[in-house]
Amino acid sequence: MLLEGVPGLAKSLLARTLAAAVDASFRRIQFTPDLLPSDILGSLVYQEETGSFVPAPGPIFANFVLADEINRAPPKVQSALLEAMEEGQVSLGGEGYRLRAPFMVLATQNPLEHHGTYPLSEAQVDRFLMLLLLDYPRRSEELEILRGGFASRKEAISPVTSSREILEARRKVDEVHVEDAIREYVVDLLGATRDPEGVGIPGIGALVAMGASPRAGLALQQAARARAYLSGRPYVLPEDVKALAPDVLRHRLLPTYEAEAQGLGPDQILDRILEAVPAP
Numbered sequence: 661m662l663l664e665g666v667p668g669l670a671k672s673l674l675a676r677t678l679a680a681a682v683d684a685s686f687r688r689i690q691f692t693p694d695l696l697p698s699d700i701l702g703s704l705v706y707q708e709e710t711g712s713f714v715p716a717p718g719p720i721f722a723n724f725v726l727a728d729e730i731n732r733a734p735p736k737v738q739s740a741l742l743e744a745m746e747e748g749q750v751s752l753g754g755e756g757y758r759l760r761a762p763f764m765v766l767a768t769q770n771p772l773e774h775h776g777t778y779p780l781s782e783a784q785v786d787r788f789l790m791l792l793l794l795d796y797p798r799r800s801e802e803l804e805i806l807r808g809g810f811a812s813r814k815e816a817i818s819p820v821t822s823s824r825e826i827l828e829a830r831r832k833v834d835e836v837h838v839e840d841a842i843r844e845y846v847v848d849l850l851g852a853t854r855d856p857e858g859v860g861i862p863g864i865g866a867l868v869a870m871g872a873s874p875r876a877g878l879a880l881q882q883a884a885r886a887r888a889y890l891s892g893r894p895y896v897l898p899e900d901v902k903a904l905a906p907d908v909l910r911h912r913l914l915p916t917y918e919a920e921a922q923g924l925g926p927d928q929i930l931d932r933i934l935e936a937v938p939a940p
Contacts, residue, residue, distance in 0.1 A: 662730075662785065662911060663768045665794030674794075675726040675766040682826060683819030684723035685760065691733035697740035704753045715752045720744055723760050723823060727767040731777040738780060741765065742787050762826045782870065782914060789879050790904075791911035829889070836885040837895040841940035843881065845898060849905060850877050852933045853913050861936040867919035867929055872912040880908045898939035906930050 663671045672688065679686030689700060702718030719725065720741070727741060745765050749756045767788070769780075785791070797805065848859065854871030856864045884900035891900075910926040919929065 661764065661766045662788045662791040663766060663794060664771050664791060665768075666772055667770060669794045669796070671768040671794060672726060672728055675724065675768075677817055678766075679724035680817035681820050682723070683822050684762070684826075686724045686726070687719035687722040688726040688728060689719050690728050691730050691737070693732060693734060695733045695737045697737055700737065700741055701744065701750045702752055713753060715755070715757065717752075717757070718750075720750060721757075721760060723762055723764065725763075725765045727765055729769060730767040731769045731779055734778055735781075738778065738784060741767075742784050746787055762823055762830070782912075785911045786873055786875055788911065789883065790907040792907055793910075833882070833886050833889045835894075836888050838881060838885065839895070839940075842884070842896050842898065842901065845901060845937070845940050846877050846880050846884075848937050849880075849901070849909075849933065850874075852937050853909065853930075856933065856936075859937070861933060864929055864932055867916055867922075867924060868913065869916045870914035872909050876909055876912045880905060883908050902934055902939065905934060 663674070665671055676686060676688070689695075698718065700718050700720050702716050702721070704713035705716045706712075707714050730738060730741075744750050744759060745763075748763065749758045751757075796802075850872045852859050852861055852871075853868060856862075856868060858865075880901060881896075883904045884896045887900040887904060888894070888896045906927055909930055913926040913929060915924060915926060915929060919925075
């Protein structure tokens with residue numbers, strides 16, 4: 661999960677609170693330009709007593725890993741993290757070590773600051789299930805923040821579920837039924853992001869440089885299943901797909917310079933696509 665927002669919106673606190681509520685292990689990695697892949701994955705350490713090397717696991721061996729300011733580290737460090745996300749394991753000294761289950765990476769980045777950053781490439785961002793945009797709180801919410809002050813950050817969070825229950829819920833999500841009509845709707849949305857004019861959506865063909873990949877379709881289908889499960893339904897509705905399409909697709913759609921010149925971002929383009937593509 662990519663969390664994008666200006667500093668001070670409690671992105672790190674959100675990740676830490678989520679891990680505490682699930683009764684799972686949590687590690688925070690502050691990404692900096694001098695970070696090395698071994699600082700994340702771990703390394704082999706020589707043991708003088710035995711004369712052999714033993715693995716020293718890095719902070720990635722946790723259930724919830726917060727990659728704070730992921731665009732602050734160089735590409736080789738980003739790639740090491742994303743490879744672990746994709747493969748679910750880490751190689752140390754030629755041996756593969758499975759990551760803990762459940763395993764989730766929450767990465768934060770500041771969308772406004774570009775000095776001294778290494779933006780994630782399109783292929784790297786595509787590996788994140790969702791990109792959530794965090795905005796300033798409402799007035800009433802900000803008043804509550806001020807009433808609590810900094811002391812509210814230290815409040816103990818009581819777990820409401822366990823890793824075992826999360827894994828069981830994940831299994832049940834896989835059993836949620838998806839009609840072929842829903843799958844066709846997802847494919848139509850993906851096609852509209854790649855060639856809007858070709859599917860009869862005029863006026864935005866010149867605004868899209870790159871559309872969503874097949875991985876985006878798998879992510880959207882699975883996210884829609886999860887939403888249906890949380891709603892108490894054993895089947896997916898078009899509303900599930902529509903509700904999650906912006907979060908799943910916004911980081912996979914690359915606007916052209918012409919779109920940026922008109923002040924149009926991925927969300928505005930996706931709004932037009934969702935309006936134009938008929939739902940079953």
